[in-house]
Amino acid sequence: MAVQYRWATLGCGVIGHQLAEAMQRLGGNLYAVGNRTHAKAVQFAEQYGIGKVYDKIEDMFQDPDVDIIYISTPHNTHIKYLRQALAAGKHVLCEKSITLNYYELEEAVKLAMEHHLVLAEAQTIYHMPIYRALRERIDRGDFGPLRLMTLNFGSYKPYDMKNRFFNRSLAGGAMLDIGVYALSFARWFMSSCPQEIATQVLYAPTGVDEQASMLLKNEQREMATVMLSLHAKQPKRGMLSFDKAYVELMEYPRGDKAVITWTEDGHKEEIVAGETANALCYEIEDMERTVAGQKDFMHLDYTVDVMALMTKARQDWGMRYPEEE
Numbered sequence: 056m057a058v059q060y061r062w063a064t065l066g067c068g069v070i071g072h073q074l075a076e077a078m079q080r081l082g083g084n085l086y087a088v089g090n091r092t093h094a095k096a097v098q099f100a101e102q103y104g105i106g107k108v109y110d111k112i113e114d115m116f117q118d119p120d121v122d123i124i125y126i127s128t129p130h131n132t133h134i135k136y137l138r139q140a141l142a143a144g145k146h147v148l149c150e151k152s153i154t155l156n157y158y159e160l161e162e163a164v165k166l167a168m169e170h171h172l173v174l175a176e177a178q179t180i181y182h183m184p185i186y187r188a189l190r191e192r193i194d195r196g197d198f199g200p201l202r203l204m205t206l207n208f209g210s211y212k213p214y215d216m217k218n219r220f221f222n223r224s225l226a227g228g229a230m231l232d233i234g235v236y237a238l239s240f241a242r243w244f245m246s247s248c249p250q251e252i253a254t255q256v257l258y259a260p261t262g263v264d265e266q267a268s269m270l271l272k273n274e275q276r277e278m279a280t281v282m283l284s285l286h287a288k289q290p291k292r293g294m295l296s297f298d299k300a301y302v303e304l305m306e307y308p309r310g311d312k313a314v315i316t317w318t319e320d321g322h323k324e325e326i327v328a329g330e331t332a333n334a335l336c337y338e339i340e341d342m343e344r345t346v347a348g349q350k351d352f353m354h355l356d357y358t359v360d361v362m363a364l365m366t367k368a369r370q371d372w373g374m375r376y377p378e379e380e
């Protein structure tokens with residue numbers, strides 16, 4: 056699918072570069088770039104052959120030629136830009152976690168609805184073809200009823216205040232950075248949003264959540280366990296357990312392969328769908344198809360459920376960011 060809309064990127068850090076590369080892999084290009092540090096936007100534009108660099112970020116919202124804004128700044132800055140972009144009539148694809156908490160997201164969703172715009176979180180899990188392939192097989196009843204899932208996500212980040220990971224003023228912490236993947240995985244497969252949630256937390260010296268565990272259960276008696284760590288490596292492993300089989304996905308945020316182990320005789324089956332390297336291409340394509348009005352491929356309803364769970368967990372812990380005090 057060719058890129059048909061004009062996209063502007065707000066932010067040109069690690070993931071901003073990946074989005075620019077994905078655009079080019081699709082045979083398109085970003086239309087414009089804006090960034091807090093202007094010099095980096097200029098350099099970014101040169102690297103990718105982007106024609107427009109805004110002097111000020113605010114100019115992006117007023118540019119009548121922009122259709123979709125991609126926000127990739129730290130979590131706590133998202134709401135400020137969401138407000139401005141949506142009020143100016145732009146569709147928005149915003150990086151995970153889409154907002155700091157449920158209340159900010161509620162406000163953004165209301166704005167998007169009022170202005171008839173597509174608002175979406177850049178959550179790779181909702182766009183990787185392997186997730187759709189598995190969903191189809193589950194819905195067909197191949198594995199029997201879903202009983203439980205176990206989700207791990209561990210990343211080793213140093214306690215370095217120069218980056219966002221442990222910095223409370225940049226909305227650091229495990230839940231918003233990586234918990235959002237585990238919960239999006241859980242929400243994708245669960246028949247309804249979990250109603251019961253039990254959690255534990257360990258804080259980093261900087262006051263943000265370094266490790267967290269969660270137990271979830273919904274009305275259909277489907278359960279999930281989540282273990283997160285931001286200062287200890289773990290495999291990114293998602294496991295779904297059914298009556299007839301269990302299914303494992305490794306590197307699940309951008310997974311492209313699932314291994315099924317059949318309960319009856321233990322034999323294994325592998326399903327491959329999509330490619331990890333194209334993760335952001337799938338996201339761009341789904342956003343464009345949704346903006347074009349084909350169907351909703353973005354799953355903002357799941358994003359809202361996941362944000363509600365993350366907010367509930369932090370409320371239970373009494374953990375607040377400076378913006379919430």
Ligand SMILES: NC(=O)C1=CN([C@@H]2O[C@H](COP(=O)(O)OP(=O)(O)OC[C@H]3O[C@@H](n4cnc5c(N)ncnc54)[C@H](OP(=O)(O)O)[C@@H]3O)[C@@H](O)[C@H]2O)C=CC1
Nearest residue numbers: 066067068069070091092095127128129130132150151152
């Ligand atoms: N989907 C995915 O696979 C991934 C998603 N992410 C998400 O993307 C977002 C950005 O992460 P990442 O690219 O790693 O971050 P980086 O630190 O690499 O880049 C951050 C960007 O935000 C800008 N920025 C930083 N602070 C502010 C501020 N206070 N106001 C305005 N702009 C600011 C930076 O501008 P400057 O140049 O001036 O510093 C830079 O352009 C996060 O929400 C993160 O969770 C991150 C990695 C992977």
Ligand SMILES: O=C1CO[C@H](CO)[C@@H](O)[C@@H]1O
Nearest residue numbers: 151209210220232233308
């Ligand atoms: O989204 C992301 C991908 O995973 C990384 C951890 O391994 C995160 O830190 C990052 O924000």
